């Protein structure tokens with residue numbers, strides 16, 4: 001078994017613990033020796049002067065502090081040495097029948113020394129052989145590796161070598177043989193005073209001996225497992241030698257620490273067979289007379305373990321050495337022979353952008369590449385200069401301007417009530433759309449059997465809308481009268497597209513409610529979206545409404561029908577919250593253009609002398625503008641243009657802005673700059689509340705801007721809320737339930753968590769606390785909790801829907 005394997009099999013923690021314990025025992029041994037010397041001197045009496053203290057100590061050490069044996073030995077050897085016997089005739093040389101090892105001819109002290117040396121071939125403490133009871137008698141000596149053992153007669157060197165020339169020493173020059181009590185070769189390779197055998201050395205030797213007997217692969221695997229679980233702390237002293245940072249450096253430090261503190265780290269070359277031989281021992285000192293001199297002994301190379309325990313040549317720490325001298329299995333060595341991919345990445349990061357070194361696995365390369373790619377992708381390097389601001393006083397500019405007043409209205413009503421056709425007619429008669437375009441649309445509509453939708457196609461421009469004959473999303477268009485610039489928000493009437501209608505209604509100053517006057521259509525519409533749209537627009541703050549009683553041509557312009565519808569709708573609208581002064585009725589035919597822009601020339605409509613639709617529109621005042629409040633723009637659409645990767649359209653709900661302004665996008669909380677802007681589709685330097693704008697933003701990534709977001713003043717941003725209280729008008733039964741919250745283009749999932757009170761519709765006073773149920777038509781304070789944070793603030797209007805139905809709408813408190 002190699003020394004490495006033996007070292008691996010040691011439990012280093014246990015060894016070190018015992019080493020510390022034995023330091024204390026060293027002191028006990030010293031006291032014991034002093035006491036023994038004193039006892040021996042007492043026993044020798046006057047003869048004690050003939051021996052030195054060193055001889056006494058060696059005797060005591062040899063006989064394990066046995067005073068009697070030590071006295072006998074000292075008396076025999078030093079005080080009353082036996083007279084040398086006369087040389088005997090030459091002994092018969094051993095025959096070839098019995099080959100007796102030379103060791104067997106040595107005195108038992110030398111035999112011990114020889115065994116001790118054998119035990120120390122590889123540098124580990126062989127003195128343990130004596131402490132562990134390994135004593136060999138010179139009779140029946142058994143040579144390891146040879147068998148059988150042969151009983152031999154006692155021999156002595158003087159007898160054995162009596163015929164040797166150098167053995168014929170003149171009598172006067174004879175000296176007394178003092179066999180070395182402790183051999184000078186071995187563990188530490190020292191030649192000075194014999195070191196004491198400590199328990200720790202004995203333990204190490206015993207374990208080595210034991211470890212040598214273990215050779216199975218199972219034990220190797222077990223050792224690997226133990227090494228894997230080995231846990232040691234790092235020491236700062238290794239930091240100087242391990243300049244790498246990160247996990248790799250940490251592991252190096254740990255490894256070094258382990259080696260330094262517990263494991264031998266000096267790589268030692270395996271000794272040659274010659275070095276491991278017992279040849280030096282065979283040249284051990286002869287039995288010579290005084291002076292006592294120990295012949296030079298070849299120094300054994302101190303073992304790595306011995307160096308660790310007792311010190312030795314200054315070790316040289318290198319990373320590779322640390323790993324190698326751990327004596328790990330090849331697979332383990334391989335695993336730690338190179339920096340791990342993580343270490344490489346960390347090192348590369350530390351070196352700021354240098355290429356990772358080769359040798360990584362494909363997987364690590366891929367992950368590193370992905371990481372770098374994503375990092376690069378996340379880099380937002382917008383080196384375009386910031387837009388220059390003219391630092392205008394926008395409100396002052398607005399006052400000085402000669403712009404027409406802006407007004408936007410949403411066109412609502414039941415599906416197929418004629419909303420798009422009516423707006424098409426309006427644009428046609430206002431020459432916003434020329435007759436040629438309408439003729440073209442008429443032909444196209446005719447080709448698919450939808451000739452009657454030609455005017456509607458002026459606004460319904462999507463293929464699906466045209467093929468299906470229904471409006472799907474809000475269609476915007478603009479026209480101007482002498483006094484006002486109008487923005488049309490043509491909303492879908494189909495119930496499936498209510499959220500889009502809500503988005504349109506949120507941008508409107510007032511509304512045009514289109515009612516189909518044909519037989520049966522009005523009634524069905526009243527039960528359908530006529531009623532729902534009316535409730536919604538009122539709940540969303542629209543206070544002015546123009547009811548266009550359409551398709552009267554289909555009922556021969558019946559005044560009765562008109563009056564009937566007027567009565568029913570006005571009653572309903574009043575109940576919804578519209579004031580009578582803000583409700584207007586106009587008998588029209590969108591398809592034929594009666595009373596849209598031009599007063600009807602049909603005699604059947606002579607009974608109506610009131611304003612046309614366009615006149616009613618002009619009579620409608622836009623709602624109050626919150627120009628002096630912090631900037632709030634409700635983002636309707638986000639798209640890409642030549643001017644900017646991030647272009648948004650929407651309506652300025654509050655405040656003002658100008659080119660070059662910094663803005664904040666919520667809920668992303670991302671800053672951007674207004675590169676340029678359009679107001680009512682025309683380039684402008686500034687915009688104020690109530691205007692529809694298109695903003696070209698810079699210094700922001702498109703992923704941070706979505707429909708429904710709020711662009712706001714970065715100094716006074718709109719808060720992001722997850723819960724809010726709502727003063728809601730119930731369209732359906734309300735109770736704690738899941739709801740969808742709609743605000744403009746924003747849709748957010750949430751739930752009604754509480755209904756603190758029922759409120760009076762007019763005064764807003766609490767009429768009942770904590771109702772279990774809110775009935776349709778009642779107003780209540782409800783608490784809504786959202787799944788995610790949403791930019792919300794008091795004064796905003798939101799709609800609650802559930803299961804595809806509008807169940808409530810109201811005002812944030």
Ligand SMILES: Nc1nc2c(ncn2[C@@H]2O[C@H](COP(=O)(O)OP(=O)(O)OP(=O)(O)O)[C@@H](O)[C@H]2O)c(=O)[nH]1
Nearest residue numbers: 415416417418419420421452470471493589590591
């Ligand atoms: N006779 C007659 N038909 C009309 C009039 N206005 C619209 N229509 C017809 O009504 C049908 C629906 O018209 P649209 O304008 O698409 O109705 P809408 O309200 O916009 O429909 P959605 O937007 O899908 O809800 C078309 O066939 C029109 O020709 C009208 O004044 N008289």
